[in-house]
Amino acid sequence: MAYKTIIGLEIHVELATNTKMFCACPNTFGGEANTHCCPVCLGLPGSLPVINKTAIEYAIKAGIAFNCKINTKTKMDRKNYYYADLVKGYQISQDDIPLCEGGYIEIELEDGAKKINLQRIHIEEDTGKLTHTMDGDTLIDYNRSGVPLIEIVTRPDMNTPEEARLFLEKLRSTLKYIEVSDCKMEEGSLRCDININVVDTETGAKTNITEIKNLNSFKGAVKAMEFEEKRHIQLLKEGKNTVRETRRWDEVKNETVTMREKGEAEDYRYAVDGDLAPIEIPDTWIDEIRNKLPELPHHKKERFMRQYNLSEYDAGVLTASKDLASFYEETLKYIDDTKLVSNWIMGDVLRRLKDEEVEIEDTKLSPKALGQLLSLIKSGKINNNTGKKVLREVFETGKDPEVIVKEKGLIQITDESQILEVVEKVLSENQQSVIDYKNGKDRALGFLVGQVMKATKGKANPQLVNKMILDLINKM
Amino acid sequence: MDIVKLSAVEIKEKILKNELSATEVVKAHLNRIEEIDKDINAFISINKEGALEAAEKVDEKIKNGEELGALGGIPIALKDNIVTKDTKTTCGSKMLENYRSPYDATVVEKIKAQDGIIIGKTNMDEFAMGSSNETSFFGPTRNPVNTNLVPGGSSGGSAAAVKAEEVALALGTDTGGSTRQPAAYCDIVGIKPSYGLVSRYGVVSLANTLDTVGVFGRDVSDAALMLSAIVGYDEKDSTSYENPTHLVVEKDLEPTEYIKGMKIGIPREIYLDQIDKRLIGVMDKVIKVFQSLGAKVEEITLPHLEYGLSTYHVISAAEISSNMARFDGLRYGYRAKEYSTLDELYINSRNEAFGDEVKRRILMGTYYLSMGLGREYYEKALKMRTLIIDDFNKAFKDYDIILTPTSPILPFQLGKLKDEPLTKDLTSIFTAPVNLAGLCAMSIPCGYVDGLPVGLQIIGDRFKEMNIIKAGLAFEGGMKNGI
Numbered sequence: 001m002a003y004k005t006i007i008g009l010e011i012h013v014e015l016a017t018n019t020k021m022f023c024a025c026p027n028t029f030g031g032e033a034n035t036h037c038c039p040v041c042l043g044l045p046g047s048l049p050v051i052n053k054t055a056i057e058y059a060i061k062a063g064i065a066f067n068c069k070i071n072t073k074t075k076m077d078r079k080n081y082y083y084a085d086l087v088k089g090y091q092i093s094q095d096d097i098p099l100c101e102g103g104y105i106e107i108e109l110e111d112g113a114k115k116i117n118l119q120r121i122h123i124e125e126d127t128g129k130l131t132h133t134m135d136g137d138t139l140i141d142y143n144r145s146g147v148p149l150i151e152i153v154t155r156p157d158m159n160t161p162e163e164a165r166l167f168l169e170k171l172r173s174t175l176k177y178i179e180v181s182d183c184k185m186e187e188g189s190l191r192c193d194i195n196i197n198v199v200d201t202e203t204g205a206k207t208n209i210t211e212i213k214n215l216n217s218f219k220g221a222v223k224a225m226e227f228e229e230k231r232h233i234q235l236l237k238e239g240k241n242t243v244r245e246t247r248r249w250d251e252v253k254n255e256t257v258t259m260r261e262k263g264e265a266e267d268y269r270y271a272v273d274g275d276l277a278p279i280e281i282p283d284t285w286i287d288e289i290r291n292k293l294p295e296l297p298h299h300k301k302e303r304f305m306r307q308y309n310l311s312e313y314d315a316g317v318l319t320a321s322k323d324l325a326s327f328y329e330e331t332l333k334y335i336d337d338t339k340l341v342s343n344w345i346m347g348d349v350l351r352r353l354k355d356e357e358v359e360i361e362d363t364k365l366s367p368k369a370l371g372q373l374l375s376l377i378k379s380g381k382i383n384n385n386t387g388k389k390v391l392r393e394v395f396e397t398g399k400d401p402e403v404i405v406k407e408k409g410l411i412q413i414t415d416e417s418q419i420l421e422v423v424e425k426v427l428s429e430n431q432q433s434v435i436d437y438k439n440g441k442d443r444a445l446g447f448l449v450g451q452v453m454k455a456t457k458g459k460a461n462p463q464l465v466n467k468m469i470l471d472l473i474n475k476m
Numbered sequence: 477m478d479i480v481k482l483s484a485v486e487i488k489e490k491i492l493k494n495e496l497s498a499t500e501v502v503k504a505h506l507n508r509i510e511e512i513d514k515d516i517n518a519f520i521s522i523n524k525e526g527a528l529e530a531a532e533k534v535d536e537k538i539k540n541g542e543e544l545g546a547l548g549g550i551p552i553a554l555k556d557n558i559v560t561k562d563t564k565t566t567c568g569s570k571m572l573e574n575y576r577s578p579y580d581a582t583v584v585e586k587i588k589a590q591d592g593i594i595i596g597k598t599n600m601d602e603f604a605m606g607s608s609n610e611t612s613f614f615g616p617t618r619n620p621v622n623t624n625l626v627p628g629g630s631s632g633g634s635a636a637a638v639k640a641e642e643v644a645l646a647l648g649t650d651t652g653g654s655t656r657q658p659a660a661y662c663d664i665v666g667i668k669p670s671y672g673l674v675s676r677y678g679v680v681s682l683a684n685t686l687d688t689v690g691v692f693g694r695d696v697s698d699a700a701l702m703l704s705a706i707v708g709y710d711e712k713d714s715t716s717y718e719n720p721t722h723l724v725v726e727k728d729l730e731p732t733e734y735i736k737g738m739k740i741g742i743p744r745e746i747y748l749d750q751i752d753k754r755l756i757g758v759m760d761k762v763i764k765v766f767q768s769l770g771a772k773v774e775e776i777t778l779p780h781l782e783y784g785l786s787t788y789h790v791i792s793a794a795e796i797s798s799n800m801a802r803f804d805g806l807r808y809g810y811r812a813k814e815y816s817t818l819d820e821l822y823i824n825s826r827n828e829a830f831g832d833e834v835k836r837r838i839l840m841g842t843y844y845l846s847m848g849l850g851r852e853y854y855e856k857a858l859k860m861r862t863l864i865i866d867d868f869n870k871a872f873k874d875y876d877i878i879l880t881p882t883s884p885i886l887p888f889q890l891g892k893l894k895d896e897p898l899t900k901d902l903t904s905i906f907t908a909p910v911n912l913a914g915l916c917a918m919s920i921p922c923g924y925v926d927g928l929p930v931g932l933q934i935i936g937d938r939f940k941e942m943n944i945i946k947a948g949l950a951f952e953g954g955m956k957n958g959i
Binding site for chain 2: 039042043044045046047048049050051078080082084087088089090267269270271273274275276277
């Protein structure tokens with residue numbers, strides 16, 4: 001039997017504006033509860049919202065980056081419902097005319113690129129944050145109330161959890177590229193809801209759509225989708241169907257659990273918010289934003305291939321995050337060797353980041369330090385293996401590679417006279433290996449070089465050692 | 477000299493000339509309130525200390541030869557849905573019985589900045605829903621003209637306070653006629669400015685696409701003075717505009733001078749079945765006054781005027797249902813004692829603290845915004861609003877002002893229409909369309925019939941406040957001269 005999974009996403013992204021959506025309160029994460037508040041974001045009687053132009057600008061930026069049509073005449077609407085985190089009994093959002101419509105994000109699959117279409121991007125305000133205590137109380141912090149959000153809604157165009165992950169990675173990296181959000185899932189500045197169901201392609205039977213909420217990481221999202229995919233397929237196999245419901249990902253149990261059943265569609269009684277004048281966006285403003293837009297990931301990738309003569313794969317890895325791409329370009333200012341830098345970043349540096357689960361900007365390694373280190377290697381002052389050790393030390397201490405090399409006396413020995421004695425000693429102590437080599441066992445040479453390196457604590461230039469051993473053996 | 481009988485303009489002049497101190501003025505008005513308000517119930521709270529303190533500051537300024545603001549020393553009352561830091565803001569409701577705003581409304585800041593003296597906060601229909609001041613949680617206000625009559629509403633407290641000489645000026649609000657109708661019922665002048673001329677920041681929303689801050693005075697010059705002090709763009713209100721016309725009145729002109737060259741339209745649609753027939757005679761007289769002042773008066777048509785009231789009813793209720801949602805008992809205001817879930821907290825708090833009229837409108841408005849039949853009413857009302865705006869736009873191409881009676885019903889006895897909310901709503905039939913179109917209008921006294929005061933509504937195009945003020949000054953002069 002064959003099954004097709006259908007996945008659509010709704011992503012809420014907090015915009016990194018200085019102030020909130022409709023008032024001058026600071027838009028910063030955290031802070032003592034209920035201190036970043038004013039009559040407007042608390043919805044006090046008589047207060048009125050005034051729209052934050054930067055929030056609109058950021059949303060347009062996202063719209064342009066994701067190839068959307070920007071609606072030049074739009075408006076803000078009220079979405080009416082009651083909840084403790086909602087101060088006015090309605091959320092200011094957009095109903096029938098979203099700021100951005102359509103658009104797509106392209107993801108790279110093994111068999112080529114795939115377009116994931118977007119339905120819309122609209123702007124709205126965030127709500128307060130509820131914390132449920134162990135005592136059964138609920139505490140409300142309205143610092144987040146009125147923080148500007150964009151909601152990005154995709155078409156159900158993804159067919160595997162992996163596609164959804166690639167989509168989310170691309171979305172996040174692009175939003176960070178254009179600097180409209182820091183996209184930190186753990187701080188809630190990027191939140192993702194998943195709609196998923198499965199079709200039996202042979203019989204045409206399909207499960208009801210399940211919505212999954214409460215996802216705190218991309219990893220969790222993928223696990224949740226994989227879990228749901230299996231659950232839906234199992235039910236189809238049993239000739240059953242899923243319940244139309246909202247589920248939540250339980251990180252501890254590693255499974256999705258029912259949150260609430262979806263009854264009739266909720267009626268939010270949308271109506272235009274008369275407190276905010278209709279929004280008219282001049283084409284000249286859109287052009288201005290478009291012209292100011294930083295280089296997008298795929299443009300940067302093409303440029304890297306062209307300018308630095310990198311393979312498509314290497315350029316793709318280096319431009320996946322804006323910070324990594326700038327790190328690469330920064331490093332080139334200190335050492336003019338595009339291949340060497342890319343090899344080291346793609347190798348030891350990325351491995352380290354992956355192991356520690358950190359981003360490049362969170363480490364002690366600076367482009368200058370990496371440049372210095374690679375210069376030491378390139379000029380032959382230290383060898384590759386020493387370089388790796390020094391890099392580890394830089395990650396840990398943040399010290400200059402030159403200082404580390406000097407302090408630990410790691411400078412490569414390139415003076416033959418300094419090594420000759422050691423080489424002669426190694427050869428006399430390992431006569432069997434010399435004989436082996438002469439009898440055609442090439443591996444014996446490696447062993448001999450290794451012994452010399454060991455004796456010099458890795459400081460000898462391996463090529464030089466190689467050459468000297470061969471010279472001596474040939475003279476024997 | 478009976479200080480409380482002085483007009484605002486006179487008070488200001490006498491204070492400037494050192495013939496009166498602001499403290500004397502304030503004390504006289506506080507005494508008047510002490511003496512009469514138990515019979516009128518115009519005030520919900522009085523800020524005696526604050527008023528005397530402000531008066532002292534004005535007197536200090538005079539003493540030091542400092543320049544005095546436009547409202548220097550004038551006692552002013554505010555409707556209790558305009559938020560103030562110094563006193564509570566109840567909106568006439570149990571819901572906000574003890575609510576104190578942490579900030580002043582923009583209009584309050586403007587009054588304070590111009591040395592106006594805020595005496596207190598006035599009674600009103602609960603959350604400004606009503607047209608008789610009978611829905612107030614703090615008991616009804618009585619009409620100073622005749623205490624058996626209602627003062628009109630919802631700004632009945634402000635109108636009554638001005639008429640009863642408790643203050644010289646007052647602010648109300650006007651969403652469908654809530655300033656003009658009580659002005660008519662209390663025999664004073666009330667102006668509803670164009671939508672956007674006065675900031676709504678700090679004015680508790682009723683229906684936010686219709687709400688305006690209205691002004692009361694005992695004559696046109698006083699009302700115009702009050703209005704000119706509060707107009708202007710406010711960055712805190714995205715629906716406000718910079719005053720496009722200068723509200724400067726040339727003083728002491730002959731009435732005919734004010735109205736020179738004006739063309740006046742009388743909509744033929746005002747002569748409807750529900751109108752009190754005695755008003756037809758009054759309108760005839762009004763037309764004659766304007767004609768004798770030299771104005772050209774012609775019959776016009778506003779074909780959709782008759783749908784104005786139902787359109788208003790649907791749109792305002794829809795907006796009200798959303799605006800009232802924030803009063804949920806959670807963060808401020810009344811909270812029910814008994815509840816076991818969040819939903820129960822909402823339901824019990826709102827059920828216990830809102831009066832019937834408020835509940836009625838929330839229910840209707842929720843229906844109009846809900847999917848299905850209700851929604852169709854709302855969509856239709858939005859379309860009708862556009863047609864009404866078009867009607868007025870056409871009329872104002874040829875005419876400077878339009879005249880109607882302010883209310884089709886004369887002031888009625890307290891309690892008489894208690895169970896007839898639809899008849900009470902009818903009082904807005906000529907005023908509500910003005911709000912739908914965002915125009916400006918004034919209610920000005922035009923005599924009495926059978927001992928009941930009658931108000932004339934003078935409607936002007938959006939931001940053409942000077943036209944209605946000039947016409948008002950001309951008419952006032954004409955009436956005084958016994959034309």
